[in-house]
Amino acid sequence: MSETFIGTDIGGTNIKLGLFDSELKLVCKTSVPVEADIMPEAMVDLIGETIEKMLADNNLSKEELRSIGVGSTGQFNLDDGFMISNPNLTSFQNVPFGKILVERLGKPVVLENDGNAACWGEYALGAGRGVEDMVFFTLGTGIGGGIINQGKLVHGSNDSGAELGHIIIYPDGRLCGCGQRGCVEAYASAKSTAKRATDAIEGGAESSLKKAIEEKGKITAKDVYEHLKAGDALAKEITDGTAKALAMVCINMLHITEPKRIVFAGGMIAAGEVLLKRIKEYFDEQIWRLKKETVEICFATLGEDAGIVGAAALARDVKEED
């Protein structure tokens, strides 16, 4: 009998689940919507029923499922399996989530922060393969991340480490949703990239994006990249700002945990090679001269599956007694 693992990714509006074989090859995946006010027990039932259906659909018995990994937004006490709070799920306040998952599912469960789970996915099976020290950024609406040090996730003293979007790069700079000023998230997330372009146009900058705003009411980071490809000067300036902000955090992370590879994921990497190239150029231009650095900066390869892959990979590593 071969072993099967489930990787789960709990987001703000839905739960993604993947069924993986013993080699961590994805057998099938699904997504179920959740309401913001779902109760923890109801969510656990939903996860349990979905897993049972996935197993049945693939002619697998529950005995063949060894363990379940769960990556989720929110704050955790990972040792005790508590979800302390969750910005998306209002009923998740100090919930012994690990315990009720184990009780409902009857299998070992490993809980992880969503950024860390996706980081672990890229590390185990994606762009981070082959290195022991890696830093991972998800460039989505916000910016999340994860750090691997000598083959292990860095959790920090209260399981709130690797909040890499909130590294301050411009003191007294743009206001971030977190309350700080100058966070990298306030410059280089998809939302901030679009906002910087919009602010510039509202401030009188000339750009082909102006018409897009007039027509659609607002623009997205995708619009910025489309206009960049079409040669718009403001779109280039905004993208340069995004790239520079990301290069700064790359330099800083190099001087902190010294990764061998830095991996960018999330919607923003749809900008493509032009963004990656500019990040590398700023990095090379701004990095110290004391020694030659060889850190690799690259894009993620697992796309939106990184979270479920990472959760499944963590589940595979869990010991029976956990």
Place this chain on the structure above:
Amino acid sequence: MSETFIGTDIGGTNIKLGLFDSELKLVCKTSVPVEADIMPEAMVDLIGETIEKMLADNNLSKEELRSIGVGSTGQFNLDDGFMISNPNLTSFQNVPFGKILVERLGKPVVLENDGNAACWGEYALGAGRGVEDMVFFTLGTGIGGGIINQGKLVHGSNDSGAELGHIIIYPDGRLCGCGQRGCVEAYASAKSTAKRATDAIEGGAESSLKKAIEEKGKITAKDVYEHLKAGDALAKEITDGTAKALAMVCINMLHITEPKRIVFAGGMIAAGEVLLKRIKEYFDEQIWRLKKETVEICFATLGEDAGIVGAAALARDVKEED
């Protein structure tokens, strides 16, 4: 027979050595000068002779010495015991330093970067006691540091992690000796603090420090703090700048490795409570509002002995077969 350990701290102009008992209590210490062009074999002989004299002076036999820890400036390949380069010691280029130390001394040797060694000293026996996650900054002529994650030093992929003085806090800011712009070292080291004050006065700022420059030719960070205590407005502004720069790196480290305690060491802490208070005030003012942070920010307690204490503590942990 009780065990004895040697902690060694190789600096730019001298080598400090401490003899420690089995409880890591300092029995005696000494310092010997070194020339910048000393050959590795000559330095190892000097260390060996000094250790032999320290043992003899304390009526200890060589059998009672179990192991030796060596912290040093320079770049390392720690796994192989190589000193790759050293800004202060011109003959140390790709030297199998660990190997020749073991051969000369006939005892297990553990090699470590000087910032990490001092960090480990404070962690084991100083201001870091009782926590598992700590960040350490030495505020001297330059800024060095160390990171402890879950009770272990973070070395990075090429043993060049935790170069915390070169975290960029002001992109395009003041030029640092490393070639980057805006490093925390370019703002908050003793040298940079004095330089910012001098630059301000040369730029026309009014200050009681002006007379000090005229009289002595130049000022130091110590002058800045003395004039601060006497109520000089510029000295206050410069100290605020130092504190703010340090608060920024505290916030960033909290979002990266999430230490439980952040410890500042080095000559700059002679500024006293006024500096620590301002760092904490800026931290509280600028930190995110997403959750309450409880990281402790404090000064080191071992003073200049941190390096030899840390090296000895590392020596105590070394296994016989190492």
